[in-house]
Amino acid sequence: MSNFPRYAIYYLPAVGSALAQFGAVMLGYDVVTGADVAFAPPTAAVADWREITADPRGYGFHATLKAPFTLADGRRDSELLWACATFAETPRAIPRIVPVIRPIGRFIALVPDVPSEPLQQLAADCVRDFDGFRAQLSAEDRARRRPEQLTPQQIEHLDRWGYPYVMDEFRFHMTLTGSLDTARHDELLALLRGTFAATGIDRVAIDRIAVLRQDARGERFKSIAQFELRSADY
Template identity: 55%
Template sequence: MTGFPRYAIYFAAGADSALSRFGAELLGYDAYTGNEVPFPAGASRVAPDWRDVSADPRKYGFHATLKAPMALAPGKTETELVAACATFAGKARPIPSIRPVVDSISGFIAVIPAEPVGALQQLAADCVREFDCFRPALTAEDRARRKPERLPERQRDYLDRWGYPYVMEEFRFHMTLTGRLDAERRGPILEMLRARFATLDLDTLAIDRIALFKQDDAEARFRIIGEWALAR
Protein backbone atom coordinates (compact mmCIF):
# COMPACT_ATOMS: atom_id res chain seq x y z
CA MET A 1 0.00 0.00 0.00
CA THR A 2 1.21 3.51 -0.75
CA GLY A 3 2.98 4.97 2.28
CA PHE A 4 2.28 8.26 4.01
CA PRO A 5 2.97 11.05 4.28
CA ARG A 6 3.17 11.68 0.54
CA TYR A 7 4.88 14.59 -1.16
CA ALA A 8 4.58 16.12 -4.63
CA ILE A 9 6.41 18.84 -6.51
CA TYR A 10 3.90 20.94 -8.36
CA PHE A 11 3.58 24.28 -10.05
CA ALA A 12 1.19 26.54 -8.14
CA ALA A 13 0.66 30.19 -8.93
CA GLY A 14 1.54 32.58 -6.10
CA ALA A 15 -0.77 32.64 -3.10
CA ASP A 16 -2.00 36.16 -3.84
CA SER A 17 -2.36 35.71 -7.60
CA ALA A 18 -5.67 35.95 -9.42
CA LEU A 19 -5.04 32.50 -10.89
CA SER A 20 -4.68 30.92 -7.45
CA ARG A 21 -7.89 32.58 -6.27
CA PHE A 22 -9.66 31.41 -9.43
CA GLY A 23 -8.59 27.81 -8.81
CA ALA A 24 -9.23 27.83 -5.07
CA GLU A 25 -12.76 29.16 -5.51
CA LEU A 26 -13.66 26.59 -8.14
CA LEU A 27 -12.19 23.69 -6.17
CA GLY A 28 -13.54 24.99 -2.87
CA TYR A 29 -10.12 24.56 -1.27
CA ASP A 30 -6.98 26.68 -0.87
CA ALA A 31 -3.85 24.52 -0.67
CA TYR A 32 -1.83 27.46 0.66
CA THR A 33 -3.98 27.86 3.78
CA GLY A 34 -5.55 24.41 4.00
CA ASN A 35 -8.96 26.10 4.28
CA GLU A 36 -12.17 25.50 2.40
CA VAL A 37 -13.33 28.31 0.11
CA PRO A 38 -16.95 29.07 -0.91
CA PHE A 39 -17.78 28.05 -4.46
CA PRO A 40 -18.70 30.84 -6.89
CA ALA A 41 -22.45 31.09 -7.49
CA GLY A 42 -22.03 30.63 -11.23
CA ALA A 43 -20.63 27.14 -10.81
CA SER A 44 -23.66 25.78 -9.00
CA ARG A 45 -26.03 27.40 -11.47
CA VAL A 46 -24.43 25.46 -14.33
CA ALA A 47 -23.82 22.31 -12.28
CA PRO A 48 -25.90 21.95 -9.09
CA ASP A 49 -23.60 19.06 -8.15
CA TRP A 50 -20.46 21.20 -8.47
CA ARG A 51 -19.04 19.84 -5.21
CA ASP A 52 -19.05 16.38 -6.79
CA VAL A 53 -17.82 17.65 -10.17
CA SER A 54 -14.77 19.22 -8.49
CA ALA A 55 -14.21 16.51 -5.87
CA ASP A 56 -11.25 14.74 -7.51
CA PRO A 57 -9.01 17.80 -8.06
CA ARG A 58 -10.02 19.30 -4.69
CA LYS A 59 -8.03 16.63 -2.86
CA TYR A 60 -4.81 17.77 -4.55
CA GLY A 61 -5.31 21.55 -4.59
CA PHE A 62 -5.03 23.73 -7.68
CA HIS A 63 -1.74 22.79 -9.32
CA ALA A 64 0.13 21.34 -12.27
CA THR A 65 2.12 18.17 -11.62
CA LEU A 66 5.88 18.24 -12.11
CA LYS A 67 6.85 15.30 -9.86
CA ALA A 68 3.91 13.05 -9.02
CA PRO A 69 2.94 12.21 -5.43
CA MET A 70 5.31 9.87 -3.65
CA ALA A 71 6.14 8.61 -0.23
CA LEU A 72 9.76 9.07 0.83
CA ALA A 73 12.30 6.36 0.12
CA PRO A 74 13.87 4.67 3.16
CA GLY A 75 16.46 6.93 4.73
CA LYS A 76 15.10 10.11 3.11
CA THR A 77 13.58 12.90 5.20
CA GLU A 78 11.27 15.83 4.64
CA THR A 79 14.09 18.19 5.63
CA GLU A 80 16.27 16.74 2.87
CA LEU A 81 13.47 17.07 0.33
CA VAL A 82 12.91 20.71 1.28
CA ALA A 83 16.62 21.38 0.85
CA ALA A 84 16.59 19.63 -2.53
CA CYS A 85 13.71 21.84 -3.68
CA ALA A 86 15.69 24.94 -2.75
CA THR A 87 18.74 23.63 -4.60
CA PHE A 88 16.70 22.78 -7.69
CA ALA A 89 15.05 26.19 -7.74
CA GLY A 90 18.41 27.91 -7.36
CA LYS A 91 19.82 26.49 -10.60
CA ALA A 92 19.52 29.11 -13.33
CA ARG A 93 17.34 27.98 -16.23
CA PRO A 94 15.06 29.40 -18.93
CA ILE A 95 11.70 30.22 -17.33
CA PRO A 96 8.86 28.71 -19.39
CA SER A 97 5.96 30.95 -20.31
CA ILE A 98 2.68 29.65 -21.67
CA ARG A 99 -0.46 31.11 -23.19
CA PRO A 100 -3.02 29.60 -20.80
CA VAL A 101 -6.45 28.46 -21.98
CA VAL A 102 -9.25 26.44 -20.43
CA ASP A 103 -10.00 23.29 -22.36
CA SER A 104 -10.88 19.62 -22.10
CA ILE A 105 -8.06 17.11 -21.66
CA SER A 106 -8.73 13.38 -21.38
CA GLY A 107 -12.34 14.02 -20.33
CA PHE A 108 -11.72 16.59 -17.60
CA ILE A 109 -11.36 20.36 -17.80
CA ALA A 110 -8.15 22.18 -16.96
CA VAL A 111 -6.00 25.21 -17.57
CA ILE A 112 -3.51 24.09 -20.22
CA PRO A 113 -1.00 25.70 -22.61
CA ALA A 114 -2.49 26.77 -25.92
CA GLU A 115 0.56 25.27 -27.67
CA PRO A 116 3.56 23.14 -26.63
CA VAL A 117 6.46 24.92 -24.92
CA GLY A 118 9.81 23.15 -25.05
CA ALA A 119 11.23 24.84 -21.93
CA LEU A 120 8.22 23.63 -19.95
CA GLN A 121 8.71 20.04 -21.09
CA GLN A 122 12.36 20.35 -20.05
CA LEU A 123 11.47 21.74 -16.63
CA ALA A 124 9.09 18.86 -15.98
CA ALA A 125 11.66 16.30 -17.14
CA ASP A 126 14.32 17.86 -14.89
CA CYS A 127 11.95 17.59 -11.90
CA VAL A 128 11.25 13.95 -12.63
CA ARG A 129 14.94 13.08 -12.84
CA GLU A 130 16.34 15.19 -10.03
CA PHE A 131 13.78 14.24 -7.38
CA ASP A 132 13.59 10.57 -8.27
CA CYS A 133 16.10 9.64 -5.57
CA PHE A 134 13.42 10.55 -3.01
CA ARG A 135 10.90 8.10 -4.47
CA PRO A 136 10.67 4.56 -3.07
CA ALA A 137 10.68 1.64 -5.46
CA LEU A 138 7.34 1.02 -7.15
CA THR A 139 5.48 -1.78 -5.42
CA ALA A 140 3.53 -4.42 -7.32
CA GLU A 141 0.34 -3.09 -5.74
CA ASP A 142 1.00 0.49 -6.79
CA ARG A 143 1.96 -0.67 -10.28
CA ALA A 144 -1.27 -2.66 -10.61
CA ARG A 145 -3.28 0.36 -9.49
CA ARG A 146 -2.06 2.17 -12.60
CA LYS A 147 -3.53 -0.61 -14.80
CA PRO A 148 -0.37 -1.01 -16.89
CA GLU A 149 -2.14 -3.40 -19.25
CA ARG A 150 -4.15 -0.43 -20.53
CA LEU A 151 -1.14 1.83 -21.08
CA PRO A 152 0.79 2.25 -24.32
CA GLU A 153 4.24 0.69 -24.26
CA ARG A 154 6.13 3.94 -23.65
CA GLN A 155 3.89 4.94 -20.74
CA ARG A 156 4.28 1.47 -19.27
CA ASP A 157 8.05 1.79 -19.56
CA TYR A 158 7.95 5.17 -17.86
CA LEU A 159 5.79 3.77 -15.08
CA ASP A 160 8.41 1.10 -14.40
CA ARG A 161 11.33 3.54 -14.67
CA TRP A 162 9.95 6.64 -12.98
CA GLY A 163 6.95 5.37 -11.00
CA TYR A 164 4.52 7.43 -13.10
CA PRO A 165 3.52 7.01 -16.76
CA TYR A 166 2.92 10.63 -17.76
CA VAL A 167 6.48 11.95 -17.85
CA MET A 168 9.03 13.03 -20.46
CA GLU A 169 7.34 12.95 -23.89
CA GLU A 170 4.07 11.90 -22.23
CA PHE A 171 3.97 14.95 -19.93
CA ARG A 172 1.06 17.34 -20.49
CA PHE A 173 0.90 20.44 -18.31
CA HIS A 174 -2.57 20.88 -16.82
CA MET A 175 -4.14 22.59 -13.82
CA THR A 176 -7.25 20.53 -13.23
CA LEU A 177 -10.65 22.06 -12.44
CA THR A 178 -13.05 19.09 -12.71
CA GLY A 179 -13.19 15.36 -12.61
CA ARG A 180 -13.92 13.39 -15.78
CA LEU A 181 -17.16 14.48 -17.40
CA ASP A 182 -19.44 12.85 -19.91
CA ALA A 183 -19.41 14.63 -23.26
CA GLU A 184 -22.96 15.96 -22.86
CA ARG A 185 -22.10 17.62 -19.53
CA ARG A 186 -18.76 18.98 -20.61
CA GLY A 187 -19.98 21.71 -22.98
CA PRO A 188 -21.93 23.95 -20.56
CA ILE A 189 -19.33 23.56 -17.82
CA LEU A 190 -16.49 24.35 -20.22
CA GLU A 191 -18.33 27.47 -21.39
CA MET A 192 -18.82 28.65 -17.79
CA LEU A 193 -15.18 28.04 -16.86
CA ARG A 194 -13.89 29.80 -19.96
CA ALA A 195 -16.05 32.82 -19.20
CA ARG A 196 -14.75 32.99 -15.62
CA PHE A 197 -11.17 32.52 -16.77
CA ALA A 198 -11.51 35.33 -19.33
CA THR A 199 -12.14 37.79 -16.49
CA LEU A 200 -8.57 37.19 -15.28
CA ASP A 201 -7.21 38.74 -18.49
CA LEU A 202 -4.25 36.36 -18.24
CA ASP A 203 -2.56 36.33 -21.64
CA THR A 204 0.69 34.72 -20.47
CA LEU A 205 1.63 32.63 -17.45
CA ALA A 206 5.23 32.21 -16.33
CA ILE A 207 5.95 28.79 -14.83
CA ASP A 208 8.43 30.44 -12.53
CA ARG A 209 8.15 28.55 -9.25
CA ILE A 210 7.82 25.15 -7.68
CA ALA A 211 5.83 24.22 -4.60
CA LEU A 212 6.16 21.26 -2.27
CA PHE A 213 2.80 19.73 -1.39
CA LYS A 214 2.26 17.25 1.45
CA GLN A 215 -0.54 14.78 2.18
CA ASP A 216 -0.48 13.47 5.75
CA ASP A 217 -2.71 10.43 5.25
CA ALA A 218 -5.15 8.87 2.79
CA GLU A 219 -8.05 11.04 3.99
CA ALA A 220 -6.13 14.32 3.99
CA ARG A 221 -5.92 16.90 1.24
CA PHE A 222 -2.57 18.01 -0.08
CA ARG A 223 -1.33 21.32 1.28
CA ILE A 224 1.62 23.52 0.38
CA ILE A 225 4.50 23.38 2.85
CA GLY A 226 7.06 25.33 0.84
CA GLU A 227 7.52 27.24 -2.41
CA TRP A 228 10.54 28.52 -4.28
CA ALA A 229 10.95 30.94 -7.18
CA LEU A 230 13.03 29.50 -10.02
CA ALA A 231 16.31 31.27 -10.74
CA ARG A 232 16.49 32.76 -14.21
Protein backbone atom coordinates in the same frame (compact mmCIF):
# COMPACT_ATOMS: atom_id res chain seq x y z
CA MET B 1 7.23 0.98 5.07
CA SER B 2 4.08 3.11 5.27
CA ASN B 3 2.69 4.62 2.06
CA PHE B 4 2.13 7.89 3.94
CA PRO B 5 2.92 10.66 4.15
CA ARG B 6 3.21 11.27 0.43
CA TYR B 7 4.94 14.21 -1.20
CA ALA B 8 4.64 15.80 -4.64
CA ILE B 9 6.42 18.50 -6.61
CA TYR B 10 3.86 20.76 -8.26
CA TYR B 11 3.59 24.10 -9.93
CA LEU B 12 1.34 26.31 -7.82
CA PRO B 13 0.46 29.88 -8.75
CA ALA B 14 2.02 32.53 -6.55
CA VAL B 15 0.20 33.05 -3.26
CA GLY B 16 -2.41 35.79 -3.61
CA SER B 17 -2.18 35.90 -7.42
CA ALA B 18 -5.27 36.10 -9.61
CA LEU B 19 -4.56 32.59 -10.89
CA ALA B 20 -4.31 31.16 -7.38
CA GLN B 21 -7.57 32.85 -6.41
CA PHE B 22 -9.29 31.56 -9.55
CA GLY B 23 -8.25 27.98 -8.85
CA ALA B 24 -9.24 28.16 -5.19
CA VAL B 25 -12.77 29.43 -5.84
CA MET B 26 -13.35 27.00 -8.69
CA LEU B 27 -12.32 23.99 -6.58
CA GLY B 28 -13.49 25.30 -3.19
CA TYR B 29 -10.09 24.70 -1.58
CA ASP B 30 -7.00 26.78 -0.90
CA VAL B 31 -4.08 24.37 -1.18
CA VAL B 32 -1.71 26.78 0.62
CA THR B 33 -3.80 27.43 3.73
CA GLY B 34 -5.53 24.05 3.66
CA ALA B 35 -8.89 25.76 4.11
CA ASP B 36 -12.20 25.40 2.31
CA VAL B 37 -13.24 28.52 0.41
CA ALA B 38 -16.54 29.59 -1.11
CA PHE B 39 -17.08 28.55 -4.70
CA ALA B 40 -17.13 31.23 -7.40
CA PRO B 41 -20.69 32.59 -7.78
CA PRO B 42 -21.17 31.32 -11.36
CA THR B 43 -20.91 27.74 -10.14
CA ALA B 44 -24.21 28.14 -8.25
CA ALA B 45 -25.96 27.42 -11.54
CA VAL B 46 -24.48 23.91 -11.57
CA ALA B 47 -26.29 21.75 -9.01
CA ASP B 48 -23.55 19.12 -8.75
CA TRP B 49 -20.52 21.44 -8.85
CA ARG B 50 -19.18 20.11 -5.54
CA GLU B 51 -19.26 16.55 -6.88
CA ILE B 52 -17.78 17.59 -10.24
CA THR B 53 -14.77 19.13 -8.48
CA ALA B 54 -14.34 16.50 -5.75
CA ASP B 55 -11.33 14.75 -7.30
CA PRO B 56 -9.22 17.81 -8.16
CA ARG B 57 -10.11 19.43 -4.83
CA GLY B 58 -8.13 16.69 -3.06
CA TYR B 59 -4.94 17.85 -4.79
CA GLY B 60 -5.58 21.58 -4.97
CA PHE B 61 -5.23 23.74 -8.07
CA HIS B 62 -1.86 22.70 -9.45
CA ALA B 63 0.14 21.24 -12.29
CA THR B 64 2.07 18.04 -11.60
CA LEU B 65 5.82 18.16 -12.15
CA LYS B 66 6.76 15.14 -9.99
CA ALA B 67 3.80 12.91 -9.19
CA PRO B 68 3.00 11.94 -5.57
CA PHE B 69 5.51 9.58 -3.97
CA THR B 70 6.50 8.11 -0.63
CA LEU B 71 9.97 9.01 0.60
CA ALA B 72 12.59 6.32 0.17
CA ASP B 73 13.97 4.71 3.32
CA GLY B 74 16.46 6.99 5.03
CA ARG B 75 15.20 10.14 3.32
CA ARG B 76 13.72 13.06 5.23
CA ASP B 77 11.40 15.80 4.11
CA SER B 78 13.96 18.39 5.22
CA GLU B 79 16.36 16.93 2.64
CA LEU B 80 13.67 17.17 -0.03
CA LEU B 81 13.06 20.82 0.80
CA TRP B 82 16.77 21.54 0.64
CA ALA B 83 17.00 19.83 -2.75
CA CYS B 84 14.08 21.90 -4.03
CA ALA B 85 15.73 25.12 -2.86
CA THR B 86 18.94 24.12 -4.63
CA PHE B 87 17.02 23.18 -7.78
CA ALA B 88 15.25 26.54 -7.78
CA GLU B 89 18.57 28.41 -7.55
CA THR B 90 19.84 26.85 -10.79
CA PRO B 91 19.34 29.44 -13.56
CA ARG B 92 16.97 28.26 -16.29
CA ALA B 93 14.64 29.48 -18.98
CA ILE B 94 11.35 30.33 -17.27
CA PRO B 95 8.44 28.85 -19.23
CA ARG B 96 5.73 31.34 -20.14
CA ILE B 97 2.42 30.18 -21.51
CA VAL B 98 -0.84 31.55 -22.86
CA PRO B 99 -3.41 29.69 -20.71
CA VAL B 100 -6.56 28.26 -22.23
CA ILE B 101 -9.26 25.97 -20.89
CA ARG B 102 -9.83 22.76 -22.84
CA PRO B 103 -10.99 19.19 -22.32
CA ILE B 104 -8.25 16.62 -21.79
CA GLY B 105 -9.84 13.25 -22.24
CA ARG B 106 -12.85 13.19 -19.91
CA PHE B 107 -11.89 16.13 -17.69
CA ILE B 108 -11.38 19.87 -18.21
CA ALA B 109 -8.19 21.72 -17.39
CA LEU B 110 -6.21 24.89 -17.88
CA VAL B 111 -3.45 24.13 -20.40
CA PRO B 112 -0.94 26.04 -22.59
CA ASP B 113 -2.33 27.11 -25.95
CA VAL B 114 0.72 25.58 -27.66
CA PRO B 115 3.44 23.18 -26.49
CA SER B 116 6.38 24.75 -24.65
CA GLU B 117 9.85 23.23 -24.84
CA PRO B 118 11.09 25.03 -21.68
CA LEU B 119 8.06 23.66 -19.85
CA GLN B 120 8.72 20.13 -21.04
CA GLN B 121 12.33 20.53 -19.92
CA LEU B 122 11.34 21.83 -16.48
CA ALA B 123 9.04 18.85 -15.94
CA ALA B 124 11.69 16.37 -17.12
CA ASP B 125 14.27 17.95 -14.81
CA CYS B 126 11.89 17.63 -11.83
CA VAL B 127 11.16 13.99 -12.60
CA ARG B 128 14.86 13.16 -12.92
CA ASP B 129 16.42 15.34 -10.24
CA PHE B 130 14.05 14.37 -7.42
CA ASP B 131 13.79 10.69 -8.22
CA GLY B 132 16.34 9.76 -5.60
CA PHE B 133 13.80 10.73 -2.94
CA ARG B 134 11.11 8.37 -4.24
CA ALA B 135 10.49 4.94 -2.77
CA GLN B 136 9.99 2.25 -5.40
CA LEU B 137 6.39 1.45 -6.26
CA SER B 138 4.87 -1.45 -4.42
CA ALA B 139 3.06 -4.09 -6.47
CA GLU B 140 -0.21 -2.70 -5.12
CA ASP B 141 0.62 0.86 -6.13
CA ARG B 142 1.76 -0.27 -9.56
CA ALA B 143 -1.50 -2.16 -10.06
CA ARG B 144 -3.45 1.01 -9.20
CA ARG B 145 -1.96 2.60 -12.31
CA ARG B 146 -3.70 -0.11 -14.40
CA PRO B 147 -0.67 -0.99 -16.54
CA GLU B 148 -2.89 -3.16 -18.74
CA GLN B 149 -4.41 0.09 -20.06
CA LEU B 150 -1.07 1.81 -20.69
CA THR B 151 1.10 1.89 -23.79
CA PRO B 152 4.49 0.14 -23.74
CA GLN B 153 6.19 3.53 -23.42
CA GLN B 154 3.99 4.50 -20.49
CA ILE B 155 4.71 1.20 -18.75
CA GLU B 156 8.41 1.85 -19.20
CA HIS B 157 8.03 5.26 -17.59
CA LEU B 158 5.94 3.78 -14.78
CA ASP B 159 8.60 1.24 -13.93
CA ARG B 160 11.50 3.69 -14.28
CA TRP B 161 10.03 6.85 -12.79
CA GLY B 162 6.99 5.67 -10.79
CA TYR B 163 4.49 7.46 -13.05
CA PRO B 164 3.49 6.84 -16.67
CA TYR B 165 2.92 10.40 -17.88
CA VAL B 166 6.41 11.84 -17.82
CA MET B 167 9.08 12.87 -20.30
CA ASP B 168 7.62 12.51 -23.81
CA GLU B 169 4.21 11.65 -22.28
CA PHE B 170 4.04 14.79 -20.13
CA ARG B 171 1.27 17.31 -20.74
CA PHE B 172 1.10 20.36 -18.50
CA HIS B 173 -2.42 20.81 -17.12
CA MET B 174 -4.16 22.34 -14.13
CA THR B 175 -7.25 20.24 -13.54
CA LEU B 176 -10.61 21.92 -12.94
CA THR B 177 -13.06 19.00 -13.00
CA GLY B 178 -13.23 15.30 -12.39
CA SER B 179 -14.08 12.80 -15.11
CA LEU B 180 -17.17 13.86 -17.06
CA ASP B 181 -19.39 12.55 -19.79
CA THR B 182 -18.42 14.47 -22.90
CA ALA B 183 -22.03 15.64 -23.24
CA ARG B 184 -21.41 17.99 -20.29
CA HIS B 185 -18.28 19.55 -21.70
CA ASP B 186 -20.00 22.34 -23.64
CA GLU B 187 -22.02 23.48 -20.62
CA LEU B 188 -19.06 23.51 -18.27
CA LEU B 189 -16.54 24.87 -20.76
CA ALA B 190 -18.69 27.96 -21.19
CA LEU B 191 -18.84 28.50 -17.43
CA LEU B 192 -15.14 27.87 -16.84
CA ARG B 193 -13.97 29.96 -19.79
CA GLY B 194 -16.26 32.83 -18.86
CA THR B 195 -15.10 32.84 -15.24
CA PHE B 196 -11.47 32.63 -16.28
CA ALA B 197 -11.84 35.42 -18.85
CA ALA B 198 -13.11 37.69 -16.08
CA THR B 199 -9.73 37.37 -14.31
CA GLY B 200 -7.95 39.12 -17.18
CA ILE B 201 -5.10 36.60 -17.09
CA ASP B 202 -3.53 36.24 -20.52
CA ARG B 203 0.01 35.07 -19.69
CA VAL B 204 1.34 32.78 -16.95
CA ALA B 205 4.98 32.33 -15.98
CA ILE B 206 5.72 28.84 -14.65
CA ASP B 207 8.23 30.39 -12.31
CA ARG B 208 8.09 28.33 -9.12
CA ILE B 209 7.87 24.83 -7.72
CA ALA B 210 6.09 23.73 -4.58
CA VAL B 211 6.32 20.76 -2.26
CA LEU B 212 2.98 19.35 -1.14
CA ARG B 213 2.27 16.73 1.49
CA GLN B 214 -0.59 14.29 2.03
CA ASP B 215 -0.62 12.80 5.52
CA ALA B 216 -3.10 9.94 5.03
CA ARG B 217 -5.26 8.34 2.36
CA GLY B 218 -8.33 10.44 1.74
CA GLU B 219 -6.79 13.61 3.17
CA ARG B 220 -6.10 16.55 0.91
CA PHE B 221 -2.67 17.61 -0.23
CA LYS B 222 -1.37 20.84 1.30
CA SER B 223 1.53 23.03 0.28
CA ILE B 224 4.42 23.02 2.74
CA ALA B 225 6.90 25.15 0.77
CA GLN B 226 7.25 27.12 -2.46
CA PHE B 227 10.45 28.05 -4.27
CA GLU B 228 10.72 30.71 -6.96
CA LEU B 229 12.85 29.64 -9.91
CA ARG B 230 15.87 31.73 -10.88
CA SER B 231 15.72 32.99 -14.44
CA ALA B 232 18.75 32.56 -16.66
CA ASP B 233 18.07 36.13 -17.81
CA TYR B 234 18.26 37.53 -14.28
